[in-house]
Amino acid sequence: DVKVTQSSRYLVKRTGEKVFLECVQDMDHENMFWYRQDPGLGLRLIYFSYDVKMKEKGDIPEGYSVSREKKERFSLILESASTNQTSMYLCASSSPRGGAEETQYFGPGTRLLVL
Amino acid sequence: GEDVEQSLFLSVREGDSSVINCTYTDSSSTYLYWYKQEPGAGLQLLTYIFSNMDMKQDQRLTVLLNKKDKHLSLRIADTQTGDSAIYFCADRDNYGQNFVFGPGTRLSVLP
Numbered sequence: 001d002v003k004v005t006q007s008s009r010y011l012v013k014r015t016g017e018k019v020f021l022e023c024v025q026d027m028d029h030e031n032m033f034w035y036r037q038d039p040g041l042g043l044r045l046i047y048f049s050y051d052v053k054m055k056e057k058g059d060i061p062e063g064y065s066v067s068r069e070k071k072e073r074f075s076l077i078l079e080s081a082s083t084n085q086t087s088m089y090l091c092a093s094s095s096p097r098g099g100a101e102e103t104q105y106f107g108p109g110t111r112l113l114v115l
Numbered sequence: 116g117e118d119v120e121q122s123l124f125l126s127v128r129e130g131d132s133s134v135i136n137c138t139y140t141d142s143s144s145t146y147l148y149w150y151k152q153e154p155g156a157g158l159q160l161l162t163y164i165f166s167n168m169d170m171k172q173d174q175r176l177t178v179l180l181n182k183k184d185k186h187l188s189l190r191i192a193d194t195q196t197g198d199s200a201i202y203f204c205a206d207r208d209n210y211g212q213n214f215v216f217g218p219g220t221r222l223s224v225l226p
Contacts, residue, residue, distance in 0.1 A: 004157070033213075040123060042203065042218035043158075058213075090157055103148060104214055106157030 003027070004107035006091055012113045019078040021110050023091030030096050032074035033104065034058075034066065037088040049074055050096065081114045088112075117141040119217035121204055126223045133191040135220045137204030140185065144206040147180065149189045152201040152219070161189075161202075191222075199224045 007022035023032065031050050035043040035058075045058030047066040055066050063085060067075040074093075078085055088111050092104040118140045127133045139147070145166050150158040164171045164178045164187070171178045177190040191198055204217040 009155075035216075040218055042119075043216040045213065048213065092158075103160045103163065104158075106150075106159070108155070108157045 004091055004093055004105050006089075006107040006110050008110050009108060010111050010113075012115065013078075013081050014115050015082060017081050017114075019081050019112065019114075021076040021078075021089055021091075021112070023074045023076070023093075023107055024072055025074075025091075025093040025105070026072065027093060027095070027105065028071065029093035029105075030071070031094045032068065033092040033094075034064075034074065034076045035090045035092065036060070036085075037090055037109070043090065046076065081112075083114050086112060086114045117206070117215045119204055119206060119215050121202075121217040121220045123218060124221050124223070126225060127194050128225050129194060129196060131194055133189075133194045133198070133222055133224075135189045135191075135202050135204075135222065137187040137189075137217055138185055139187065139204070139206050139215075139217075141206055141215070142185070144185075146207045147178075147187050148205045148207070148214070149176075149178065149187075150203040150205060150216075152203065154200075158203060194222075194224050196224045196226065198222060 004025045033048045034046045049055045049068040065077045090109045091107040094104045120138045148163045149161040151161045152158045175192045179188045201219040203219045205214045
């Protein structure tokens with residue numbers, strides 16, 4: 001059974017704190033993604049990675065960075081959290097082999113509240 | 116850039132059919148997907164359709180694709196309270212490995 005896990009389901013942080021969100025997948029997938037989900041806006045891509053030590057900016061990378069030191073782990077970092085980063089964060093992974101069935105598999109999400 | 120649009124809310128009565136609509140702009144879309152998100156959970160793939168198909172049926176789910184109008188719909192027959200969730204339409208082109216998601220349609224099933 002495929003599995004994507006995220007380190008926390010709920011987090012409360014203060015403005016200015018450094019925040020780490022961890023994502024681990026056990027499917028040996030090359031591709032990993034971080035999204036944020038806000039009501040009425042759907043999923044917006046923050047960063048993605050197609051390989052270890054590789055990262056690419058998505059649509060809204062400002063205020064975020066990522067780290068991919070191992071294939072199974074993709075970390076999202078908020079260097080200095082701000083209230084407008086309060087959101088649900090979703091991690092996903094996929095294989096690049098390209099068939100329709102190679103969908104993205106999602107973790108359960110981390111709901112982050114920045115006070 | 117690419118865009119995927121959906122209406123944000125839909126309410127139906129239990130036992131009725133639900134139809135969730137989606138429009139997309141990317142003419143190179145090769146695969147189109149429907150995901151379901153239950154409260155407090157991540158997204159789960161429901162079904163997908165290849166762009167050279169116009170219909171796909173999977174138990175209570177029917178996907179219709181009008182490629183000319185770039186319109187995708189998901190019909191859920193005999194809607195149950197367990198179908199209450201947010202449904203996301205997404206597309207993926209044949210060249211990229213990224214998905215573009217719609218804003219999600221919140222389906223409420225009334226008893």
